[in-house]
Structure formats: C-alpha cells, structure tokens
Amino acid sequence: MAQVRHSRERTIRGSLRSIMQIRTRHRSTAPDPLARRRFLKSLTAGALGLGLPEWLALEARAKSGSGPALSTGDGAARRVLVIYEEGGISQMDSFDPKPGALADHRSPFGPIATSVPGTHFSSLMPLTARQAHHLAVVRSMTSASTAGHRECCQEFFKGYRFTSPFDFPDIGSVVTDILGTERPEMPGYIFCPGINMPNAVSSTGFLPAARAPWKLGTRSLGENLAEPGWEVKSLRPSRGLGRDRFTEREALLDSLDRSPLAASADGRAMRDHTAHALDLLTSPTAQAAFDLSRESEATRDRYGRDHRGHCYLLGRRLIEAGVRFVTVTVIQPPEHVGRPGYGQDKGVFLNWDHHEGIYHNGPCGGPQGNSNQERYGLPHPVMMPSLDRSFSALIEDMHQRGLLDDTLVCFVTEMGRTPKINRWGGRDHWSRAMSIAFAGAGCPGGAVIGATDKHGGDVTERLYTPYDYAETIYRKLGIPESQRLEKPDGVAIPLSDGGQPIRELF
Numbered sequence: 404m405a406q407v408r409h410s411r412e413r414t415i416r417g418s419l420r421s422i423m424q425i426r427t428r429h430r431s432t433a434p435d436p437l438a439r440r441r442f443l444k445s446l447t448a449g450a451l452g453l454g455l456p457e458w459l460a461l462e463a464r465a466k467s468g469s470g471p472a473l474s475t476g477d478g479a480a481r482r483v484l485v486i487y488e489e490g491g492i493s494q495m496d497s498f499d500p501k502p503g504a505l506a507d508h509r510s511p512f513g514p515i516a517t518s519v520p521g522t523h524f525s526s527l528m529p530l531t532a533r534q535a536h537h538l539a540v541v542r543s544m545t546s547a548s549t550a551g552h553r554e555c556c557q558e559f560f561k562g563y564r565f566t567s568p569f570d571f572p573d574i575g576s577v578v579t580d581i582l583g584t585e586r587p588e589m590p591g592y593i594f595c596p597g598i599n600m601p602n603a604v605s606s607t608g609f610l611p612a613a614r615a616p617w618k619l620g621t622r623s624l625g626e627n628l629a630e631p632g633w634e635v636k637s638l639r640p641s642r643g644l645g646r647d648r649f650t651e652r653e654a655l656l657d658s659l660d661r662s663p664l665a666a667s668a669d670g671r672a673m674r675d676h677t678a679h680a681l682d683l684l685t686s687p688t689a690q691a692a693f694d695l696s697r698e699s700e701a702t703r704d705r706y707g708r709d710h711r712g713h714c715y716l717l718g719r720r721l722i723e724a725g726v727r728f729v730t731v732t733v734i735q736p737p738e739h740v741g742r743p744g745y746g747q748d749k750g751v752f753l754n755w756d757h758h759e760g761i762y763h764n765g766p767c768g769g770p771q772g773n774s775n776q777e778r779y780g781l782p783h784p785v786m787m788p789s790l791d792r793s794f795s796a797l798i799e800d801m802h803q804r805g806l807l808d809d810t811l812v813c814f815v816t817e818m819g820r821t822p823k824i825n826r827w828g829g830r831d832h833w834s835r836a837m838s839i840a841f842a843g844a845g846c847p848g849g850a851v852i853g854a855t856d857k858h859g860g861d862v863t864e865r866l867y868t869p870y871d872y873a874e875t876i877y878r879k880l881g882i883p884e885s886q887r888l889e890k891p892d893g894v895a896i897p898l899s900d901g902g903q904p905i906r907e908l909f
Contacts, residue, residue: 596732598623599623845908
C-alpha cells in the first residue's frame with residue numbers, strides 16, 4: 404500500500420511540474436498554436452485530469468498580465484448572450500418582410516402585425532412577433548464584402564475585417580480578458596454547444612490560449628442535446644474514478660501544500676485554481692447550471708424538446724449562473740425532420756443556407772440535392788417554427804426572470820439572402836442587407852432601426868456593419884471607446900475595425 408501511495412504522489416507531482424512548465428511557456432505573449440491545441444484537448448479529456456485547473460491557472464496568468472483593472476463606466480450590461488444561427492437567414496422571411504417585391508421573387512409568407520403597432524415581421528415568426536416590444540431590430544445590417552460563410556461569420560465573431568493582416572481575438576475572448584468572470588469556478592466564455600463554422604473561425608488571436616471559449620460539445624457538426632443522457636463530457640469523471648478515489652486525490656493534493664513547490668507563488672496559484680475546478684465539479688450550484696431536468700415541464704415545453712430548444716434553454720441557464728459571455732450555436736440534427744444526415748442519400752444539413760427550394764420541401768433538381776450535399780431542398784418554413792418557438796421563449800423567459808435588465812441578447816446570422824429567387828427556387832448569399840436583433844441591457848424595446856429598399860436588397864437608411872455590432876457590445880458592457888489591446892509587438896490597437904456603436908440602441 405505504501406508503494407502505491409508513493410507512486411500516486413509521484414504521479415501527481417509530475418503532473419504539477421508539467422502544468423507549471425506549460426504555464427511558464429504561456430507567459431510569452433506570442434501566439435502558440437501547439438499550446439492552444441493542447442489546451443483545447445485538455446477541455447475534452449476529462450476535467451479531473453487537471454484540465455480545468457490548468458485552464459483556470461492560465462486564465463489567471465493571462466489576467467495578471469493584461470494591465471490594471473478597468474473602470475468600465477456605467478454600461479447597462481453585465482453579461483452577453485449571443486444566439487448565432489448559422490447559414491444566413493432570409494431577411495424577408497424573418498424581420499424585414501417585403502410584400503411589395505416583384506411577384507416572381509416575393510416570399511409566399513407575407514407580413515403579420517406584431518405587439519408593436521406599425522411593425523411587421525414575417526408570418527413565419529408569429530410567436531416572436533408577440534415579443535417585438537422587447538426587441539430592437541436592425542434591418543440595415545450588412546456583412547463582409549465577400550459574402551462567404553467563413554468570412555461573414557468571422558467578422559461577426561471578431562469585429563474585424565476578414566482581410567485583416569493579423570488574427571484578432573473573438574469578441575467573447577476580449578470581453579473576458581478585460582472584465583474577467585463573475586464566477587471564478589466557471590469559464591467566462593462558453594460555446595453552447597459549439598459547431599461547424601463558429602468552431603472554424605473562433606480564435607484567441609494574440610491573447611493567451613485560456614481566452615478560448617469552453618465548448619460544451621465535442622463534435623464539429625454538432626451533437627443532439629435533446630438525446631437522453633447528453634452531458635458535458637469534460638465534466639465527466641475519469642473512468643474508474645469513484646468518490647473514494649476522488650477524495651483520496653484531494654487528500655494527496657492537500658499533502659503537497661507542505662512541499663517547497665506548493666510554497667512558491669506558482670504553487671499557491673495552482674492550488675487555488677485546482678480548488679476552483681473542484682468547486683465546478685462538486686458544487687451543487689455550478690453543476691445545476693448544466694442540468695436541464697431542474698426546469699419545469701412547462702418551461703421545457705415552451706422552449707421545445709428538440710436540439711434547438713435545449714441549446715437556447717441551456718444558454719439562459721449559463722447566463723443565470725453568472726457566465727460573462729455565452730454563444731449559442733445551432734445546427735439541428737437530421738432526425739428533427741426524419742431524414743438521413745449530411746452526405747447520405749437525400750441527406751440534410753440543417754442550417755439556413757438554402758440555395759435550393761427555400762420554400763419547397765422536396766427535391767429541386769439542383770446541384771446540392773443531386774450530389775447529396777447539405778440542404779436537399781430543405782426550406783425555411785420547415786426550420787422556422789423551431790426557431791420562432793425557442794427564440795420567443797428565450798426572450799419571454801428572460802424578461803420574466805429579470806435577466807434582460809443586465810443581459811444583452813444578440814440574435815445574429817452571418818448574412819442575408821438574395822432578393823431574387825434563383826433557378827433552383829432558392830436564395831443565394833447576400834451581404835449588402837440583412838437583419839439582426841437585440842434585447843435587454845437598455846436596448847429600446849419595439850425599435851426598428853434602419854431600412855432596406857422594397858426588394859430587401861440594399862440598405863436605404865442607417866447602414867451598419869459587424870464592426871459596429873462589436874462596438875455596441877463593448878459599450879453596453881461599459882468598456883470605453885478608448886480601451887485598447889496590445890499586440891505582441893507592443894502596438895496598441897482598437898477593439899474593432901473602425902466600428903461605431905449602433906446609437907439607436909443607447
């Protein structure tokens with residue numbers, strides 16, 4: 404038994420030495436792709452393998468080197484919840500209906516009245532229309548000049564042009580670097596669950612690796628949170644590690660407090676952050692944030708029992724638990740429509756990139772469907788009821804809980820769709836006009852900002868960009884316009900690529 408104990412102590416001491424070496428390497432401000440990959444791998448390797456303590460220690464190291472604490476002024480937001488719907492939602496089939504468009508290109512789904520007199524949304528969004536008095540809709544948003552998924556998504560996630568000569572960090576990374584987190588045992592920036600294009604564009608740029616989002620999912624194309632037994636895998640105890648062994652390891656770590664290593668500043672910091680990780684693993688309050696079964700049946704029904712409903716509801720729970728910046732990313736699993744998955748015969752990929760059959764649910768004879776790629780004619784009308792239900796539930800629920808008082812909710816997609824319907828009955832990429840929406844944190848409910856022409860193709864009033872979107876988030880959080888980030892070469896740069904906050908939201 405003594406030999407076993409000594410062996411375990413040597414193993415833990417070796418792990419601590421390895422972590423200290425990693426932390427020393429992270430003192431450099433230069434980007435380290437290998438370290439970032441190690442960090443991301445640690446989050447899915449099992450938190451009890453010291454992945455979370457390392458993450459928290461790196462976060463503290465990053466924060467200690469980021470300069471003095473910032474006086475943020477009087478911003479209305481304390482937290483941010485971004486709902487990112489991938490693929491490019493049609494503006495005329497959501498927040499900017501165009502009944503006066505040419506008949507050949509007009510949506511078959513006309514406008515309906517909302518809870519705000521004189522404001523109309525698409526008839527595909529009847530439940531969201533009832534929450535219009537809580538929303539501020541920007542109809543005059545634009546996206547990247549190159550209307551590609553990666554380019555447009557990147558600009559909304561970073562607030563910098565995709566042609567920038569350097570890799571700027573995610574907005575969420577910047578926010579947590581400047582403001583930190585309200586819950587030390589919880590990461591400050593979380594992807595719920597994290598899929599596809601956001602995974603591809605997300606980066607910490609020249610900030611430390613610990614500023615990366617903590618991704619609750621593990622599969623690139625997403626996983627079904629509605630599956631019975633779904634869990635955050637990085638919070639799963641290592642195989643064979645029961646309560647007795649867990650307690651024994653805690654005791655062994657406690658014994659290291661008497662070692663010279665533990666007495667050092669690095670050792671004390673490592674022990675503090677190990678304790679924080681153990682809090683996350685054992686604290687009923689922290690664990691409860693990920694447990695949707697604690698919600699009432701009525702609430703779960705209101706959000707929806709599908710993947711999207713679970714993602715939106717989990718996003719609200721994380722905000723309620725005090726996470727600083729949460730991004731909900733959704734691609735519905737194919738079972739949502741009872742079809743095969745991506746790459747299979749007549750398979751589907753349920754994002755909003757409907758180049759074919761945007762209104763027709765069936766084969767369209769186009770190149771995508773014929774090659775078993777992506778949409779296979781899957782239309783907006785099949786997907787919109789799920790979005791309408793979950794988004795309206797989120798806004799209604801957050802209002803009733805008082806969370807809109809100090810939470811900024813942003814509803815974003817990376818681009819709009821063409822005002823003309825193509826030969827395959829779909830709408831293609833369009834970055835010259837699109838709609839996004841905000842709620843909470845002092846945003847004026849019922850506002851409609853900007854306008855487009857009668858076809859929905861070009862902005863006619865108050866043109867805004869992803870850089871303005873980024874500045875709006877920073878100002879809402881009280882981060883001043885004068886705030887800068889310092890690159891490794893010592894050059895201080897602005898937090899966006901020349902953006903200005905959307906003034907009508909203040």
